Amino acid sequence: MSYWKYFKENDIIDVVAPGYPSQPQDVEGSRDFLLRWKLQPRIPKGLIKPHFLHANDDEQRFKFLKAAIEAKDSHVIWCLRGGYGSNRLVPMLAKLKKPKEPKLLIGLSDITSLHTFVTQEWGWTSLHAPILDRFGRNLIAPKHEKEMHDILFGQTNQIEFKKIKPLNEAARKVRNLKSKITGGNLTVLQSTMGTPWQIDTRKSLLFVEDIGERGYRIDRMFEQFRQAGLFKQCHGLILGDFVGGEEPATKKNNFKQVFKRWAQDLDIPMFQGLESGHAMIQRPVPFNTSCVLNVEAGKGHLIIQTGGRK
Amino acid sequence: MSYWKYFKENDIIDVVAPGYPSQPQDVEGSRDFLLRWKLQPRIPKGLIKPHFLHANDDEQRFKFLKAAIEAKDSHVIWCLRGGYGSNRLVPMLAKLKKPKEPKLLIGLSDITSLHTFVTQEWGWTSLHAPILDRFGRNLIAPKHEKEMHDILFGQTNQIEFKKIKPLNEAARKVRNLKSKITGGNLTVLQSTMGTPWQIDTRKSLLFVEDIGERGYRIDRMFEQFRQAGLFKQCHGLILGDFVGGEEPATKKNNFKQVFKRWAQDLDIPMFQGLESGHAMIQRPVPFNTSCVLNVEAGKGHLIIQTGGRK
Numbered sequence: 001m002s003y004w005k006y007f008k009e010n011d012i013i014d015v016v017a018p019g020y021p022s023q024p025q026d027v028e029g030s031r032d033f034l035l036r037w038k039l040q041p042r043i044p045k046g047l048i049k050p051h052f053l054h055a056n057d058d059e060q061r062f063k064f065l066k067a068a069i070e071a072k073d074s075h076v077i078w079c080l081r082g083g084y085g086s087n088r089l090v091p092m093l094a095k096l097k098k099p100k101e102p103k104l105l106i107g108l109s110d111i112t113s114l115h116t117f118v119t120q121e122w123g124w125t126s127l128h129a130p131i132l133d134r135f136g137r138n139l140i141a142p143k144h145e146k147e148m149h150d151i152l153f154g155q156t157n158q159i160e161f162k163k164i165k166p167l168n169e170a171a172r173k174v175r176n177l178k179s180k181i182t183g184g185n186l187t188v189l190q191s192t193m194g195t196p197w198q199i200d201t202r203k204s205l206l207f208v209e210d211i212g213e214r215g216y217r218i219d220r221m222f223e224q225f226r227q228a229g230l231f232k233q234c235h236g237l238i239l240g241d242f243v244g245g246e247e248p249a250t251k252k253n254n255f256k257q258v259f260k261r262w263a264q265d266l267d268i269p270m271f272q273g274l275e276s277g278h279a280m281i282q283r284p285v286p287f288n289t290s291c292v293l294n295v296e297a298g299k300g301h302l303i304i305q306t307g308g309r310k
Numbered sequence: 311m312s313y314w315k316y317f318k319e320n321d322i323i324d325v326v327a328p329g330y331p332s333q334p335q336d337v338e339g340s341r342d343f344l345l346r347w348k349l350q351p352r353i354p355k356g357l358i359k360p361h362f363l364h365a366n367d368d369e370q371r372f373k374f375l376k377a378a379i380e381a382k383d384s385h386v387i388w389c390l391r392g393g394y395g396s397n398r399l400v401p402m403l404a405k406l407k408k409p410k411e412p413k414l415l416i417g418l419s420d421i422t423s424l425h426t427f428v429t430q431e432w433g434w435t436s437l438h439a440p441i442l443d444r445f446g447r448n449l450i451a452p453k454h455e456k457e458m459h460d461i462l463f464g465q466t467n468q469i470e471f472k473k474i475k476p477l478n479e480a481a482r483k484v485r486n487l488k489s490k491i492t493g494g495n496l497t498v499l500q501s502t503m504g505t506p507w508q509i510d511t512r513k514s515l516l517f518v519e520d521i522g523e524r525g526y527r528i529d530r531m532f533e534q535f536r537q538a539g540l541f542k543q544c545h546g547l548i549l550g551d552f553v554g555g556e557e558p559a560t561k562k563n564n565f566k567q568v569f570k571r572w573a574q575d576l577d578i579p580m581f582q583g584l585e586s587g588h589a590m591i592q593r594p595v596p597f598n599t600s601c602v603l604n605v606e607a608g609k610g611h612l613i614i615q616t617g618g619r620k
Contacts, residue, residue, distance in 0.1 A: 052567045053526055084526040088533050191530050194503030195537035216363055216394040220501050223398050227505035257362045 001289060002123050003309045004104035005075045006154030009038040013076050014068035015132060017055035019110040020083020021048045022133045030080060030136030037149065042074065054085035061085060062092045065114075068103075069096070075103050078132045082109030087191050090117050094196070098122045104152075104308070107131050109211075109278065112184030116192055119182065119288040120200055125307030127151075128184055128207075128276060129284035144281060151284055151306050159284060163273040164238070164293070164300025167259065171236065171269035174300070177293040179235040181285055181304060183207035185277075190221050193228060201225075201234040205293065207285060209240030209277030214247060215254035222262055236269035236293070237262075238302075240285075241277030271300055311599060312433055313619045314414035315385045316464030319348040323386050324378035325442060327365035329420040330393020331358045332443045340390060340446030347459065352384065364395035371395060372402045378413075379406070385413050388442045392419030397501050400427050404506070408432045414462075414618070417441050419521075419588065422494030426502055429492065429598040430510055435617030437461075438494055438517075438586060439594035454591060461594055461616050469594060473583040474548065474603070474610025477569065481546065481579035481610070487603040489545040491595055491614060493517035495587075500531050503538060511535075511544040515603065517595060519550030519587025524557060525564035532572055546579035546603070547572075548612075550595075551587030581610055 013034050022030070027043060034041040044064055049056045056064075068077045090113055098121070105111070105118055105126040118124040129148060134140060140148070150156045166172045182201060183189060186208040192198045199206075210218065225231060245253045263270045275283045289307035293300060323344050332340070337353060344351040354374055359366045366374075378387045400423055408431070415421070415428055415436040428434040439458060444450060450458070460466045476482045492511060493499065496518040502508045509516075520528065535541060555563045573580045585593045599617035603610060 052564060053529065084530060087530060087537075091537060190500070190503075191534045193500075193505075193534070193538075194508055195534060197537070198504055219363065220394060220397060224501045224503070224505060227397075227401060227507070228503075254362060 001307070002102040002125055004102060004125060004307055006308045006310055007039065007076070007152045010040055011076065012040045012042050012074040013078055014071055014074045015041055015043040015047070015078055015080055016065050016068050017047050017080045018061050018065055018089055018114060019055060019079070019085040020081050021051070021055040022080045026133040026136050027080065028136070029138070030132045033132070033135040055081070058088050058092070062089045065089060065093070066096065069099055077103055077105050079107030079111045080132050082107065082111055082131055084110055086110045086113035087188070090197055093117055094121065108276070108282065109185050110188060112188035113192070115184055115287055116189070116199055117197055120197065123288070125286060125288045127284050127286055130282045134282070141281070144283065148284055151308065154308055154310060157306050157308065159286065159304045159306060161274055161283070161302040161304070163275065164271050164302050165273045166295050166298065166300055167263035167270045167272055168266065170267060171271050171300070172295055172298065174236070174269050174293055174295045177235060179203065179205045179291055179293065180288055181205050181207050181291055182287055184209070186210040186218065186221055187213060190224065193224060199230065201230045204234060205236045205238055205291070206230065206234050207238045207240055207274055207276070210242055211278035212244035213242070214245045215258040218242070218245070218255065219258045231266055231268055234268055236271065237266065238274050239272035240274040241279035243278050273300070274302070311617070312412040312435055313617055314412060314435060316618045316620055317349065317386070317462045320350060321386070322350045322352050322384040323388055324381055324384045325351055325353045325357070325388055325390055326375050326378050327357050327390045328371050328375055328399055328424060329365060329389070329395040330391050331361070331365040332390045336443040336446050337390065338446070339448070340442045343442070343445045365391070368398050368402070372399045375399060376406065379409055385411070387413055387415050389417030389421045390442050392417065392421055392441055394420055396420045396423035397498070400507055403427055404431065418586070418592065419495050420498060422498035423502070425494055425597055426499070426509055427507055430507065433598070435596060435598045437594050437596055440592045444592070451591070454593065458594055461618065464618055464620060467616050467618065469596065469614045469616060471584055471593070471612040473585065474581050474612050475583045476605050476608065476610055477573035477580040477582055478576065480577060481581050482605055482608065484546070484579050484603055484605045484610070487545060489513065489515045489601055489603065490598055491515050491517050491601055492597055494519070496520040496528065496531055497523060500534065503534060509540065511540045513543060513545060515546045515548055515601070516540065516544050517548045517550055517584055517586070520552055521588035522554035523552070524555045525568040528552070528555070528565065529568045541576055541578055544578055546581065547576065548584050549582035550584040551589035553588050583610070584612070
């Protein structure tokens, strides 16, 4: 297991924008937020340029990401925003030599492409956690800002999830399951399928979340994962938040029925209740660190190591 | 190349519903349509039952499909509707022995899952063409109903597409390109990625169409295909109709820019203008038969063999 370095005051934080652009005021808000934490934001000039789809063209987005990865004076890459664009950078990343020192990558949603790459190809641990401009826009409640601060500055070395709900018999039987978490945004994970960077779920708990995907689309992705063998040798499936995705006819989503069928059909444990994804509360989920899952009296309890050290 | 048998009067047409349910009146309309063509519709009792996601549960949908595949007195399987559900049947199909006699599978959209399976696994030729209940709902113009009739009853053995537009330099150079067509609905093709039934584009022209997918999602799927090597050894990419997919901010889609970038980036020929997909006009596209593509004076001309014979 690789470790990332706990934050210290005056640390440089490399800010990148591999997906959609952030608005100028949100970039400034992000800068102010990092300064408030007594960190040195490094937000390169020209990071965001007008583009029909991304925060900048592929070459520029990659140039800034590469510089952040290779900078010798920083240990952190915090993504400004999700959106779409990171997966286009993966073939370019794959041409880089594996860095000597691991860094901490922070982000979610579109950033799932990068998490999958750095954990699988470079063996990094990483942090599925709010994108920087969410802090910059003051969308994080003080309690959760504190949790994030405690994790990053090393006030704690683990994160507890106490609201994990077992959805099938295999899940209700789980005792002291030692594993690691992989996953992220379901739709972004789907876009790794069949590529050299396909999500590897072996000996892992697969965590997925999504926004705006209807039940049948979630079902289709799960079916694809099943056909591709992703639920074999996988320790379990954990649902994060699924938001949006209403059926046009009923204005309600049909997730409950979709998940219920999967809980019945899968022979691996299936859970829900990881407070992470696109909902209001977006708790940090460390990827590729050790974790332990227990179920007692029908309640799941997950403890994940942050992967940080001094 | 396998052939399907031209229709004759009184032929039995096996009707299946592997995806979403059709409404009872549309089933009756489909029956009337087939009778009008002097065919014998075989629409099994109990084909459609209430289900939260599909026309029936997996076992029943598969049972009806299997019966249609194995029936010795029919040569045709016409799908009532698209929607979602066919891909869940593929692992069950894969357990069947390859039928001794090929049949003609007709449908599009969700039915792409089945086209991919029968062409790749069983070597069938098949017909990407309107689902049956579209005829049953009188949504097909007389001209296009006649085209379909001529094809199915053997009045012609080829289909011409004269509005094919080359999008890049490689496309403008195409002369007498002999190939075969594969593909279908882009999103459904995506769901084959990483599975044992992944779309095989080698030595083929890849045709794709979609409905309601925004530009960035189309871009993401193309990027996934590129990373998976689908554009290598592929003779070319042909866009069918892309409808819907408006950007929330502008209420317009950004397909033009997305396709323009791909046309610039791909080194295989890229075309658009195959009149097939989810638009009003849905011309039949034979899969896995021989075809010839020519470009002269900036205009593409595609002739596809229907794959039928007496």
